[in-house]
Amino acid sequence: MGANPRQMSIGMNILGLGGHSSAWRYGEVDPLSYLDIGYYQNIARISERGTLDAIFLADGPALAGDPGGGPSGRLEPTLVLTAIALATERIGVIATASTSYNDPYNLARRLGSLDHLSGGRAAWNIVTTAGDAAARNFGLTGAPVHDDRYGRAEEFVDIAVKLWDSWEDDAIIADRARGVFADRAKVHTIDHEGAHFAVRGPLNIPRSPQGRPVLVQAGSSEHGKALAARRADAVFTAQTTLEDGQAFYAEMKARAAAFGRDPDSLKIMPGLSTVIGSTEAEALARQAELDEIQGIEAQLGQVAQRLQLDRKHLKLDEELPWHLIGDALRVENGSRGFFDAQINLARRERLTVRQLAGRIRSGHRLVAGSPEQIADTLEEWFVNGAADGFNLMPDMFPSGAQVFVDHVVPILRRRGLFRTEYTGPTLRDHLGLQRPASQYAAVPHAVAA
Amino acid sequence: MGANPRQMSIGMNILGLGGHSSAWRYGEVDPLSYLDIGYYQNIARISERGTLDAIFLADGPALAGDPGGGPSGRLEPTLVLTAIALATERIGVIATASTSYNDPYNLARRLGSLDHLSGGRAAWNIVTTAGDAAARNFGLTGAPVHDDRYGRAEEFVDIAVKLWDSWEDDAIIADRARGVFADRAKVHTIDHEGAHFAVRGPLNIPRSPQGRPVLVQAGSSEHGKALAARRADAVFTAQTTLEDGQAFYAEMKARAAAFGRDPDSLKIMPGLSTVIGSTEAEALARQAELDEIQGIEAQLGQVAQRLQLDRKHLKLDEELPWHLIGDALRVENGSRGFFDAQINLARRERLTVRQLAGRIRSGHRLVAGSPEQIADTLEEWFVNGAADGFNLMPDMFPSGAQVFVDHVVPILRRRGLFRTEYTGPTLRDHLGLQRPASQYAAVPHAVAA
Numbered sequence: 001m002g003a004n005p006r007q008m009s010i011g012m013n014i015l016g017l018g019g020h021s022s023a024w025r026y027g028e029v030d031p032l033s034y035l036d037i038g039y040y041q042n043i044a045r046i047s048e049r050g051t052l053d054a055i056f057l058a059d060g061p062a063l064a065g066d067p068g069g070g071p072s073g074r075l076e077p078t079l080v081l082t083a084i085a086l087a088t089e090r091i092g093v094i095a096t097a098s099t100s101y102n103d104p105y106n107l108a109r110r111l112g113s114l115d116h117l118s119g120g121r122a123a124w125n126i127v128t129t130a131g132d133a134a135a136r137n138f139g140l141t142g143a144p145v146h147d148d149r150y151g152r153a154e155e156f157v158d159i160a161v162k163l164w165d166s167w168e169d170d171a172i173i174a175d176r177a178r179g180v181f182a183d184r185a186k187v188h189t190i191d192h193e194g195a196h197f198a199v200r201g202p203l204n205i206p207r208s209p210q211g212r213p214v215l216v217q218a219g220s221s222e223h224g225k226a227l228a229a230r231r232a233d234a235v236f237t238a239q240t241t242l243e244d245g246q247a248f249y250a251e252m253k254a255r256a257a258a259f260g261r262d263p264d265s266l267k268i269m270p271g272l273s274t275v276i277g278s279t280e281a282e283a284l285a286r287q288a289e290l291d292e293i294q295g296i297e298a299q300l301g302q303v304a305q306r307l308q309l310d311r312k313h314l315k316l317d318e319e320l321p322w323h324l325i326g327d328a329l330r331v332e333n334g335s336r337g338f339f340d341a342q343i344n345l346a347r348r349e350r351l352t353v354r355q356l357a358g359r360i361r362s363g364h365r366l367v368a369g370s371p372e373q374i375a376d377t378l379e380e381w382f383v384n385g386a387a388d389g390f391n392l393m394p395d396m397f398p399s400g401a402q403v404f405v406d407h408v409v410p411i412l413r414r415r416g417l418f419r420t421e422y423t424g425p426t427l428r429d430h431l432g433l434q435r436p437a438s439q440y441a442a443v444p445h446a447v448a449a
Numbered sequence: 450m451g452a453n454p455r456q457m458s459i460g461m462n463i464l465g466l467g468g469h470s471s472a473w474r475y476g477e478v479d480p481l482s483y484l485d486i487g488y489y490q491n492i493a494r495i496s497e498r499g500t501l502d503a504i505f506l507a508d509g510p511a512l513a514g515d516p517g518g519g520p521s522g523r524l525e526p527t528l529v530l531t532a533i534a535l536a537t538e539r540i541g542v543i544a545t546a547s548t549s550y551n552d553p554y555n556l557a558r559r560l561g562s563l564d565h566l567s568g569g570r571a572a573w574n575i576v577t578t579a580g581d582a583a584a585r586n587f588g589l590t591g592a593p594v595h596d597d598r599y600g601r602a603e604e605f606v607d608i609a610v611k612l613w614d615s616w617e618d619d620a621i622i623a624d625r626a627r628g629v630f631a632d633r634a635k636v637h638t639i640d641h642e643g644a645h646f647a648v649r650g651p652l653n654i655p656r657s658p659q660g661r662p663v664l665v666q667a668g669s670s671e672h673g674k675a676l677a678a679r680r681a682d683a684v685f686t687a688q689t690t691l692e693d694g695q696a697f698y699a700e701m702k703a704r705a706a707a708f709g710r711d712p713d714s715l716k717i718m719p720g721l722s723t724v725i726g727s728t729e730a731e732a733l734a735r736q737a738e739l740d741e742i743q744g745i746e747a748q749l750g751q752v753a754q755r756l757q758l759d760r761k762h763l764k765l766d767e768e769l770p771w772h773l774i775g776d777a778l779r780v781e782n783g784s785r786g787f788f789d790a791q792i793n794l795a796r797r798e799r800l801t802v803r804q805l806a807g808r809i810r811s812g813h814r815l816v817a818g819s820p821e822q823i824a825d826t827l828e829e830w831f832v833n834g835a836a837d838g839f840n841l842m843p844d845m846f847p848s849g850a851q852v853f854v855d856h857v858v859p860i861l862r863r864r865g866l867f868r869t870e871y872t873g874p875t876l877r878d879h880l881g882l883q884r885p886a887s888q889y890a891a892v893p894h895a896v897a898a
Contacts, residue, residue, distance in 0.1 A: 022628075024625070024630065025625040025626075025628055026622075026625075027625060031623040031625065031630065032621070032623065035565050035654070036567075036654065037535065037566040037838075060651070060653075061554055062653055063562065063651060063653045064647040064653070066633070066638045067616075067620075067630065067631040067633065067651070068630060068631055068632070068633040068636075069628070069629075069630060070628075070630045070631055071630055072630075072653070073652070073653030073654045073655070074653060074654070075562040075565060075566065076555075076559045076562040076655060077562060078525075078527075078559075079527060079531045079559065079562050079566060079568075080526060082528045082529055082531045082532055083532075083535055086486065086532055086536075091770060099554065101554075101555065102555065103550065103551075103552075103587060105586040105587060106510060106525075106550065107551075109510065109525050110525045110527075110528065111792045113524040113525040113528050113529075114528060116484050116486075116524060117486040117528060117529075117532060133649075136647075136648075136649035137554040137648050137649055137650065138646040138648070139646055139648070140556060140647075167516075171516075172481070174473075174480040174481065176473070176475075176476060176480065179471075179474055179476075179518070179519075179742075180517055180518075181473065181480065181516065181517060181519045181520055181521075182515040182516040182517055183517070184516065186517070187516045187517075198585075198588040198589075199586050200582075200585035200586055201585070201586065201587070202512060202516070202523070203522070204509075204510070204511055204512045204513070204522030204523060205523070205524060205712060206484065206522070220774065225464050235759065286755075289504070293628075324784075357511060367731060397596055412744075418881055428613060445641065
């Protein structure tokens, strides 16, 4: 970004019909819109009008919950993001995909194809997929244990990077007269042989506009943080208090530096669930309405699920049952990030279960307020070393995206915290990231000793 | 189709820059167009203007040849076909995908998603992927032997069908007031346990517009034919003489009937490579020009490769070295269909190697001629029991598609052999296929005995 003042990045997380579980019952759009590609394209166009960095899609290869209770499945993200890329010009497209339930060759190719067809706007949100539901769709009786998942993930990402690098940038000659399409010396087999995979390569598409799709990582366990520090361009994280956000931010920047990286090349982006009204009262009323549709029992069920506790141990107007809450061992097969985010908030602010339920949505910090208040909290985290950007989860779509773009973005722009126009065509440009050279390329400038 | 006279189906196979290996050197479009999504969308729009049934994309998870010799890779087909579906209204989209190098849950979901977002126009061309190049990208030292590939394919397709059926058509209630999204009794686990896979389900998307994507099969081995007869809605096949085409057609219809199916529910679609000129002389001149760019040596290399023979055994102006050509054993790890198609043509017409090379393109029968001549050969095969339709491989794009739509389609329409407009929104409608009921649905009308 050079001499420009530091500005934040903002991703829009299109989580079904909205981040609030009751969005589908509120009636803003047809509940079947989550199967309608035009629904996603519309939200993406709104987000691009607000010069947001990217559209983000979460994913897992299983029903995410009880199909009776709401739209819990999803169209496959790389297809939806293809549709979004073709309906937009600049906004990035971030696909979540699991290293536990894909093959590196197929996934690297699909993400590389997305980078080609979007003109350099693709990113991969690397997840290892906790939970048994997905495992049972892939021949396993339960999810592989955490260490195994991450061992595979580390190797998987290395292979993907090798495949994306396997065609050097200048491999294609396309000399029609001589009939030489590519310089064979610049198209490399990768000959990977590891503990989990053997992949020969090369990839069957040339290097993509960004060199490699942007790599995003969302795990908060020790292994997740190590992978992010070594490989990721951005980290999505669940942080519920400024103090914890600052600690996580400082830790991740230091971890990146320990790998010899420029700390600024790893962007920290906490999630933020939003309910926006023209006034705080209006926002709180909207939140109350959505909460009432959902009912307190369902909210408590979500708290219990993220803590991997039985609901019966939670008492509405008391604090969490601390004596029952263990440490990371408990979340071996769940999300460490969501676990920590809840515990930290409840502990720091000594919240009752009811209060805690009202402060978290989709596992992330919830802020209900006026556009001014939303802008304030983004600024507070951004200028105080807790965030380089945010992954937004509005309560419902499209209105939650629309009100953010029309009323929060202008405030951020006036404060000089957010771009007024895109400065380049690629997602790397939006995020202020370098385009990586291929690891197979000869050193471009050999300097005499 | 009811009382309408029988009409043919036509698919457009977008094979890189054209079916002729030298298309990229001819200069009609930029050689990098094979990475440009607009290139594919343009050909699809032309094809839809001609009311063609579908766009077809071949595929394999490896470089298809020497990257030095031409654009031998491909963007991932389900993404390209998503882009095509969104640029068109009616034309079908057929994605080739391998049962050897995918997981059934992921692929069923991607194809189901494509059926949703295209409004019911998706098809899957089921292949098992011969050759070692792909195998080596997936941890194997060579392709699984033929029998193993097909054992896995049979089970893979059964699982995909179960997953597509796992949500009954009327499973979604979307009752906002009561908060009931789906009728849980109509969303089924599939609990598949087989020799190759264990998959619990249900799929994480509801049943798609066509119930199931259309199933296409392209294998000509015994196992391939058995799978097609049991499961496929359409068979793509390489047939080079009318007699062989008729024999294959009759055999497949009989095989389908043996499974208790209406023979008309299995469509037989031979491939046809086309070079079209306004006169036969013009077509032959265009063919000669492309052949000369390629050179006879490269053509012989393709003949040798499809016969799995060393090039040195081929003598240009003699017949094939029959004493060296074995039977199916030789094509254990190649394409039985392409093998047979070449052998049959050379044997029946006693062709020299040079003549044979000039009569086959992309492994399929080549016809060079005027629009009238192209229409004649389509009609001949269609009315004489050798084809329900055709999968077209023009020599180059977009001109090869354009001339077919503008000059051949009108002739076929005048003869009453091809539709003048689409009769329905789905690919099943175009092909005259029924929409299948979910295997999990209760019998809709219980008839008293």
